Amino acid sequence: MDDASPPKWHLAHTTWFFETFILKSELSGYRSVDERYEYLFNSYYNGVGNPFPRPKRGYLSRPTVAEVMDYRESVDEQMETLLGSENPDVVSRVILGLNHEQQHQELLLTDLKYNFGNNPLYPVYRERAEENPAGSADMTFVSFDGGISAIGGPEGFGFDNEYPCHEVLLQPFALADRLVTNGEYLEFIQDGGYERAELWLSEGWATVLDDAWSHPLYWRAVEGEWFEYRLDGLSRLDPHLPVVHASAHEAFAYATWKGVRLPTEFEWERAAQDLDVEGTFVESGRYHPGHCPESGGLIRQMYGDVWQWTGSSYGPYPGYKTLPGTLGEYNGKFMSSQLVLRGASCATPRDHARLTYRNFFYPADRWQFSGIRLAKGLPE
Amino acid sequence: MDDASPPKWHLAHTTWFFETFILKSELSGYRSVDERYEYLFNSYYNGVGNPFPRPKRGYLSRPTVAEVMDYRESVDEQMETLLGSENPDVVSRVILGLNHEQQHQELLLTDLKYNFGNNPLYPVYRERAEENPAGSADMTFVSFDGGISAIGGPEGFGFDNEYPCHEVLLQPFALADRLVTNGEYLEFIQDGGYERAELWLSEGWATVLDDAWSHPLYWRAVEGEWFEYRLDGLSRLDPHLPVVHASAHEAFAYATWKGVRLPTEFEWERAAQDLDVEGTFVESGRYHPGHCPESGGLIRQMYGDVWQWTGSSYGPYPGYKTLPGTLGEYNGKFMSSQLVLRGASCATPRDHARLTYRNFFYPADRWQFSGIRLAKGLPE
């Protein structure tokens, strides 16, 4: 798939980020390990020149993994000389580089899962962890008043797209207290969900027809029974786990079928503001292969299980400013045709998750650990 | 182009709408002129069956224009028996059918312009009207306070997507008092606008490269001079007329180049609430071929010249409900990946324009009469 890159590429690209945006400007006389890496491992920064085509990353049999590890080591060594810097610009770019690498830690897993999940051998990436999904209790909806809420603008680190803090006016709404499960999603399939045009957005229905969608990305029907490919191998589908690797189109169709809708990103953030986040994390944060069982709390599974599609288009907050220079290409230029996901998945590094984080993908994308949380307006 | 249909098809499809949604349900024993028209002239209503493929509409050499006119006459005759009906459901569907036909009156012109504009013969559709563009005064920005505004929910007719009336919280903003002109847009081109990746959204830049965009849709360079194809033929580019047939990507890049942005649809509607709409119409409403000169008023050219791209994704208002039954496919299922345009163009039937109207197209679309109005946040 054009969007997925091999592990070696992620390893090199995250190192390239430090080299390009810090070493080259901060270390006078810095000499690149290999000048051609600037081209090979540029993801999409036009300001650094024309990047190597994304769909062809998988064809690069050279540099080898060993050469990439050497590259990392060399850049790491140079970076160490800068880690004590008190130059605030350097500090902020180092922090950005670390957060960037954390994003790629997750992408490396989702891309690897895509590669393995489409290999008929279904390779096992890691051993199966013990699981004790307690059984999914009935889904209930938690009500929130309308009114003005402050959105975005985290005190600690945040990407530029999370700023500035600003106020939005919400109507009263209710949010589901847990994620939609495999078992619930299966009912949608069994009710003809993938054959009923009226449940889908027009683009979604076109994708269902063009790509012959009939189930989430990694579900496999084997002799009349449902299995799911997970990082621990092909497993019998567990009806109590959250459905994962659903696109926004599937999330939308499911919600329509249930007579409800997806939350906006503002509703999600408003609801999450009331959570004891730390507490939530303790319970949900078991990093299971592929997805994670539910957690306790008034509204559970906000972080650490699956990203949750919102109905909100990914756009700029009022007064949004991109980072200066080429780093300004980090987020802002993708603000068209994508939707925001909120939360964090079991593949997200734990301290990378936060209240104001705005993940974004196209509505047909489903190779991320993306799932479904429902919402509705009040009164209904 | 896949999106453009021949005039004959528009004539038949608008008639099909009355037949399908009114005659077939209201007239017992109604017999269709030709049952196969139900399939041929269905645009996208899956509830009426699988529509004839849109890109192939142009291949239908039959029925002939004469047969389509007979079809229209036959349906019109039957409709007359229902026009006096007091059944509110019939009344509302008749009104919807009329508004639907008004939409297609505009589409018929844009599609025809596309066909003519891509014919090397540049056929003339209508005679040139007299023009006296007064010269475009300097663009100024009109300021608006922030606060809560009521949006949508017109008292007269409105499509389902304009409801319900609801409140939004706006930050202080300023809106340009007129549209961007050809002359101004030309400066953008001359400053390398189509060669500077940093001005474009990522999707927009990909389109610039893939489709080799270097100017608005109907601009033509002939021996070093700029011309523009208009419905009155190929004309020397008039720098005082509003730029038209720009995509949202071009509008965005232009605004970025100017250091400002596009308005949200809510800002546009808020500003238009203050206008003496009738007055504005009187002045701007000269229906010129292709575009129209400027009009008077504090904020000019809101209606009747070109549709104005907003930065707002086309989505549901809080509490949005689609129409019941198959007519529910009219608007709601397109609420992904598109942007809202506001105002009305010189091809829009005059009494079809209104304050709350939400037109929507994909950000790369530019065969509609779409132009650019700028905005900015306050304080800058």
Next chain:
Amino acid sequence: MDDASPPKWHLAHTTWFFETFILKSELSGYRSVDERYEYLFNSYYNGVGNPFPRPKRGYLSRPTVAEVMDYRESVDEQMETLLGSENPDVVSRVILGLNHEQQHQELLLTDLKYNFGNNPLYPVYRERAEENPAGSADMTFVSFDGGISAIGGPEGFGFDNEYPCHEVLLQPFALADRLVTNGEYLEFIQDGGYERAELWLSEGWATVLDDAWSHPLYWRAVEGEWFEYRLDGLSRLDPHLPVVHASAHEAFAYATWKGVRLPTEFEWERAAQDLDVEGTFVESGRYHPGHCPESGGLIRQMYGDVWQWTGSSYGPYPGYKTLPGTLGEYNGKFMSSQLVLRGASCATPRDHARLTYRNFFYPADRWQFSGIRLAKGLPE
């Protein structure tokens, strides 16, 4: 379909041919009816400039049919002044122009049939002719000795690709005495012909899968019964008529299924040399809508029913020379990846058919009136 052009285009292009290759060079001071027609109606002659893209011919709503007829009339008038010329170069180009127009008379019908045959209304092009297919007698194979045969080089008019006359060495072979019928082809379908990869060439099987082929181009299954679209409308499939609108891939698969093969173009010509061609024509030459019943003669249906795929790639005869100048693009540049068809179809102008004629299309093409004649080597 990209290969099919509207009738108006054929009318204009054949006139363009006379204008471009005769009037412009022979009439001093000749003024074109419209200089832009040179571009619009050029089919593929790079020597005359960059032709208007073939797939877009159908979008040219201008010039109108009336304007094209005026163009024809104007060129015809000018041509009359040259018809008495004794300049052998002019004479030969006039004859070439006439043969070119005869080719387009056939193409106009096949393209029109494609347009009508893909219109759900199945328009009728002409009235049904009376038919009395006598019932197809058992197919027998007529034997021919091997040895050296003279091929090509007709005494009357021939295209450049029919020259020079040269000798080929044939092995003993046998040719079927008639064409394969619809009824026979139906048996192939019923025996799973379209589901058995082993019967097909690799490219053919890929087409079967990609384009979901399961029958000849214009066959339609309606409520369990087979119909065929013909120029006289949708008709119940007549098992006694020759199968038509089969691709070379289908012809090859059918022959393989029967344990025989297609003839080479040399075998076909060798066999046809023995025919009383005139006599054959008298009997077969009833120009039926879509296809024609069988004719008498030792080997029947060589001309006037359907073109017959051969197994021979379309290439140059030893010593082949193209015409001088731009007319050299007429035939030679298509000598790759295509196969030769021999004979003539019921859409071929009668005096256009001849022994040495080499028609050529891609093996997957099937919108021409193409059918199947079988052959085999001897001894088997």
Next chain:
Amino acid sequence: MDDASPPKWHLAHTTWFFETFILKSELSGYRSVDERYEYLFNSYYNGVGNPFPRPKRGYLSRPTVAEVMDYRESVDEQMETLLGSENPDVVSRVILGLNHEQQHQELLLTDLKYNFGNNPLYPVYRERAEENPAGSADMTFVSFDGGISAIGGPEGFGFDNEYPCHEVLLQPFALADRLVTNGEYLEFIQDGGYERAELWLSEGWATVLDDAWSHPLYWRAVEGEWFEYRLDGLSRLDPHLPVVHASAHEAFAYATWKGVRLPTEFEWERAAQDLDVEGTFVESGRYHPGHCPESGGLIRQMYGDVWQWTGSSYGPYPGYKTLPGTLGEYNGKFMSSQLVLRGASCATPRDHARLTYRNFFYPADRWQFSGIRLAKGLPE
């Protein structure tokens, strides 16, 4: 590129061939190393089931190279028990398997070269060998009489497509005594070869435009000078070496530019019949990286430098029979749209080359070691 497979796949596929076509039928109770390999490593034998899609072979990160080597070892061990067999059917399939593996030894190199040659790092596959191209003498043409020649039907091993031996009638012709060199091909480029439509077949010209061809596959212009990627790295273009990685379209255009043509496969074989093949091999057989310098002999460089495009379509010899069963898919089903190449390249295992060998590729293919030998008819 869809046609190129990774080395690991070639290693596994050639082993799969022995397992599928010998071990599974000859060893009762044979148990496959991994039953899923039957699917993964099937190239195109529909008789063995639906093969894994060719363009996706590069995505198979599992089995690993080590697992593939285990697979080879296991199958090799089992094969040893059969190598002494006197069953003629087993013997012939073992020989076929060995020849099949020899073909893939060459393909492995061409595919690897494609991968390396498109990597901006231009990896070096092997050390540069010493070269002493003696300077290319003037090209002369060696004449051959016409008449009947026996073609095909080698006494030793041959593929099914080389049989049966049969006679063809040749016209007098002349064959170039050596291959076209880089230096000669450069003159073609400098004379506008890639900009002159009249030199190209229609399909070839379309490829030139679509794929922006302006030189052979691995030529690279670096700061105004020509380089060529070879298996020993990026080298300055050597004008005395044969041009290589030319498509048939380029070979055709070059020949047309020179006023001559390509040989037919029969002319090539006829000429090669007169050669002291062993002697030729001794001289030409220095296996240089990428291509090899010229050799002695009346007609030089027939084998061991580059494959030579012929103008002959790849088709069946009269009386051709495929192998029985699934092995019948080996050659015959590719007999459409491809051209025959004769000779052998420097990547061909030396004892795999022979007089009657028919290699075949599509006319636009150029990732094989394919070059140009000229021919002409006599008298000219």
